[in-house]
Amino acid sequence: MNDIDERVRALRPDGLLDDAYRRRRDADLARAFAEAPSPRSTVLSRLAAPWSRLASRSPMVPRLLVAGALAGLAAVTVIPAATTGTAVLGGPGGDATPSLAEPVRSAAPVTATLDARTFLLAGAETVAGQTALTGRYWYERTRTFEPTDSGAVVAHTGEVWYDGRGGRSSSNQDVEVTFAEKADEAAWKAKGSPSLWPDPKTQEFSGMILKTGIGKKSLTLDDERNLPGDVRGMEQWLRSAHQGGSFPVFVFDAARHILSSPATPAARSAVLRVLADQPGITLERGVKDPLGRTGVAVTTAGGDIRLIVDESGASLLAFEYNGPDEEPRTADRAVFIPARKGLKVAYESSGWVGKLGARP
Numbered sequence: 393m394n395d396i397d398e399r400v401r402a403l404r405p406d407g408l409l410d411d412a413y414r415r416r417r418d419a420d421l422a423r424a425f426a427e428a429p430s431p432r433s434t435v436l437s438r439l440a441a442p443w444s445r446l447a448s449r450s451p452m453v454p455r456l457l458v459a460g461a462l463a464g465l466a467a468v469t470v471i472p473a474a475t476t477g478t479a480v481l482g483g484p485g486g487d488a489t490p491s492l493a494e495p496v497r498s499a500a501p502v503t504a505t506l507d508a509r510t511f512l513l514a515g516a517e518t519v520a521g522q523t524a525l526t527g528r529y530w531y532e533r534t535r536t537f538e539p540t541d542s543g544a545v546v547a548h549t550g551e552v553w554y555d556g557r558g559g560r561s562s563s564n565q566d567v568e569v570t571f572a573e574k575a576d577e578a579a580w581k582a583k584g585s586p587s588l589w590p591d592p593k594t595q596e597f598s599g600m601i602l603k604t605g606i607g608k609k610s611l612t613l614d615d616e617r618n619l620p621g622d623v624r625g626m627e628q629w630l631r632s633a634h635q636g637g638s639f640p641v642f643v644f645d646a647a648r649h650i651l652s653s654p655a656t657p658a659a660r661s662a663v664l665r666v667l668a669d670q671p672g673i674t675l676e677r678g679v680k681d682p683l684g685r686t687g688v689a690v691t692t693a694g695g696d697i698r699l700i701v702d703e704s705g706a707s708l709l710a711f712e713y714n715g716p717d718e719e720p721r722t723a724d725r726a727v728f729i730p731a732r733k734g735l736k737v738a739y740e741s742s743g744w745v746g747k748l749g750a751r752p
Contacts, residue, residue: 508675508690512668515705520661522706527744529553530613530654531751537682537736543576544569545734546589547682553748556613558598560748565592596748604653606646607633611653619650621658623665630666640670644697651699651708652739664705681710682738710738 533551540546547568553559567589571577580586603610609632611619620626634642643666650663667673672693679689679700687700687709696715701708718730743752 506675508673509668511675511688511705512664512673512690515701516661516664516668518704518706519657519664522657524656525744528746529555529559529744529748529750530742531745532652532742533740533751535683535738535740537734537738539732539734540588542580542588543573544571544580544588548589549740553745553750554602554613556601558596558600560594560596562594563592564590567592604649606649607635607642609633613654616650616653616655619655619659619663621656621662623662626659626662627666630663638694640672641692641694641696643667643670644692644699648697648699648708648711652742654744682736683710683740685709685738708739710736712736 531551531553533549535547535549537545537547547566547570548563549565551560551562551565553561569588571580580588601612603612604616605611607630609615620629630643630646631639633646643663647663647667651660655663667690670693674691674693676689676691679687681687681700685702687702688705689698689700691698694715696713698712698714699708700710700712713731713735714733715731717732720730741752745752
């Protein structure tokens with residue numbers, strides 16, 4: 393509880409990449425929507441275990457969140473079926489030059505739906521075009537919102553710098569306590585408003601190998617950078633790491649952690665493509681993350697896990713867990729920190745830096 397809650401990456405491309413992508417994405421979606429659907433069809437066809445966390449309880453080691461996106465209102469573009477005329481090509485022996493016939497009108501509009509799969513595939517294409525960066529330390533900053541037994545939600549910020557052997561952690565910063573129910577707040581105050589969270593702490597550590605657990609796998613910083621960069625290889629890796637429960641839910645869990653790690657652009661693109669193929673995922677636009685940023689939400693079929701990404705589909709903004717409370721447990725020298733319904737993690741900043749204390 394004293395150390396950083398997440399090992400994450402926001403994956404936000406720089407301003408030039410953002411602008412370039414938005415221009416290209418508008419054109420790509422326009423071309424997709426311009427493909428004429430069958431007159432009998434009203435929509436374009438689609439294009440293409442609960443997570444766990446490993447953390448050391450040692451005060452020297454950042455707490456690692458392990459294994460890690462949305463409710464569904466698809467974005468719809470309506471294409472009116474009524475036209476001013478219909479182009480007709482001449483039949484056998486006729487004139488092949490198009491001519492205008494009488495207008496053809498339909499009572500029902502033709503719609504083109506941007507679904508979760510299409511959106512994720514577009515994001516995968518954007519990520520694949522990014523340049524792999526490197527540096528001395530991997531830097532992460534997150535804002536975590538954790539429900540407590542008292543009915544309060546405690547928000548706290550953590551940072552970590554790590555080079556594979558040592559670094560610096562800054563935890564439990566800017567703590568804020570809020571209550572959804574006035575009765576819970578009154579009961580807490582009646583007890584003398586006891587502290588609900590540890591004090592802030594910043595410290596350096598060395599000689600430690602931090603690992604992130606994804607299913608059966610435990611990944612070092614180098615392991616994360618060497619994840620498969622192709623769709624087939626990524627799916628095989630995910631299946632080898634899967635250790636029970638719903639595979640589609642596990643893919644969401646794993647994708648959340650891979651997208652927030654120093655994995656290569658190819659690996660992040662591959663996991664987005666695998667995620668896009670999972671059944672029942674839904675998409676909702678215009679969603680606010682815990683920090684108030686607007687993004688697009690992608691949710692598991694059962695609604696347990698929701699990821700919020702930016703409009704490009706390439707940058708992970710936040711993770712939300714809405715499943716049942718999990719049970720705590722330990723294994724070897726690792727600690728499984730259970731997820732509670734209502735947990736939210738916002739990814740503020742991440743990237744490679746050259747020295748301790750530097751930020752991207």
